[in-house]
Amino acid sequence: MRTIYEKVQQYVASGERVATATVVSTQGSTPREVGAKMVVRPSGDIVGTIGGGCGEAEVWQAAMDAIKDGQRCTVRIDLTEDVTLDTEMVCGGVMSVFVDVWDEREAEFLVAINKGFRDSKKMALATLLSPDQDRPRRLILPDGQAQGTLGEEDRDVWVTAQGLEALSQGVSRTVLDPREGPDIFIEVQVSPPTLIIAGGGHIAVPLAKMGVMLGFRVVVLDDRPQFANRERFPAADEVLAAPFGETLADYPLDDQTYVAIMTRGHAHDMECLLQVIDEPVAYIGMIGSRRRVRGVLDLVKERGYSEDLLARVNAPIGLDIGAQAPEEIALSVMAEVVKVRRGGTGRSLSD
Incomplete structure (x- = not known):
């Protein structure tokens, strides 16, 4: 079983702070789907892609900044302005990309993510789409077990139910916090075919x-x-x-x-x-x-x-x-x- 989080765990275990860039929403024609992800290392090397071209270059720069200052952010890529002959971008939509940060603070949580996936063959990871320095996340497994918190017990209970629904449908999605908090991205990972x-x-x-x-x-x-x-x-x-x-x-x-x-x-x-x-x-x-x-x-x-x-x-x-x-x-x-x-x-x- 392979997930990109195995790479993240490997890099963090070696002492690196890395950033992940995940497509959390799209409108119109975009080069990658919701859930597409890349990892950016302090060296600037990347694993994965969110579509290439100038949009990915912009996200890469945001990820490099996040690695330096530890600050999460959301990058909005408007591809309707990039349909030119001198770039690879020939799509005409808009996508939002959330740049998250991982370092030694997440070492144990990354172990839990990868163990949960190996044992269950699928998982959901709920992430609060905010610049919160606490980096709120919650891991949800198919049997209802969960680890991590989004900051409040009521929100955790609600997002666990949302994660189980997303797992049953096999689709990653952004959901709205019913209490008007920040949006929450629920990423579904399933074992490869x-x-x-x-x-x-x-x-x-x-x-x-x-x-x-x-x-x-x-x-x-x-x-x-x-x-x-x-x-x-x-x-x-x-x-x-x-x-x-x-x-x-x-x-x-x-x-x-x-x-x-x-x-x-x-x-x-x-x-x-x-x-x-x-x-x-x-x-x-x-x-x-x-x-x-x-x-x-x-x-x-x-x-x-x-x-x-x-x-x-x-x-x-x-x-x-x-x-x-x-x-x-x-x-x-x-x-x-x-x-x-x-x-x-x-x-x-x-x-």
């Missing part, structure tokens, strides 16, 4: 790299140790040298699981497909020619699986971008995975 790559062949290598780059927890599975090892997949979260069917049968699968089947033959494809086709996974894709995938699907159908279940399988896998090289095919696969995850159409934006 899992990409299971069944088959460690030549396409799996760039696919695993892209999966990690796009924020997936990547699992590579192959029954041949020479194709499933850390040397071949150094960035993957798990590399399993084990039988396909048995491993997938025992592996936890849910609606945040994406499965790419790209084994070396029909029999292994079918072995994998039979283990996932009726599971509540978000995506199933299977590589191969139309003839090959049709043969596998026909065999699965003979086992009694319905047309509705067969229709869940994206086969041949990927979007049609004319891919030929392994890296291009991997890009085609990840494009389809992202399309499913984000609800896109796959059409060219210029159409």
Whole structure:
């Protein structure tokens, strides 16, 4: 499980004061969504992005100032004034970015944040959007446990309920304090989706790299140790040298699981497909020619699986971008995975 707060904890533990810049509200077209975040270190180095361009540069400067004086602030970025040819900003909206400060005062709280996330796989963090030097925050876990305070007991009770609602919906939001206090940002963090790559062949290598780059927890599975090892997949979260069917049968699968089947033959494809086709996974894709995938699907159908279940399988896998090289095919696969995850159409934006 990875969150940007692991980086914040690491930097604070090494003695640094760092700033986080979080998009807390947007209007119109903006380069990043509510909840997007970057970390700024005293060196000026950044982790993450809130969209790049001159808007991010302005926030970066505010973050550097906050690191020096310990003062939180909100930066309003009006992108309607930045649609020019000499910047990267081509959006036309407005976004508010809250710059927060973290140092040794938050060391124990950061430990609680990261432990809570590892144990619960999701969390909400409520932050009072004010320059208050006490830096009020409250951590809310799915079971209702909470840690930290926004300054008043009644407010803490109210924001805990708001945090649980945000967790149930999986959406970060800014809420208005009913007692006319400062706005409160409730940031929802959930465990990253899992990409299971069944088959460690030549396409799996760039696919695993892209999966990690796009924020997936990547699992590579192959029954041949020479194709499933850390040397071949150094960035993957798990590399399993084990039988396909048995491993997938025992592996936890849910609606945040994406499965790419790209084994070396029909029999292994079918072995994998039979283990996932009726599971509540978000995506199933299977590589191969139309003839090959049709043969596998026909065999699965003979086992009694319905047309509705067969229709869940994206086969041949990927979007049609004319891919030929392994890296291009991997890009085609990840494009389809992202399309499913984000609800896109796959059409060219210029159409």
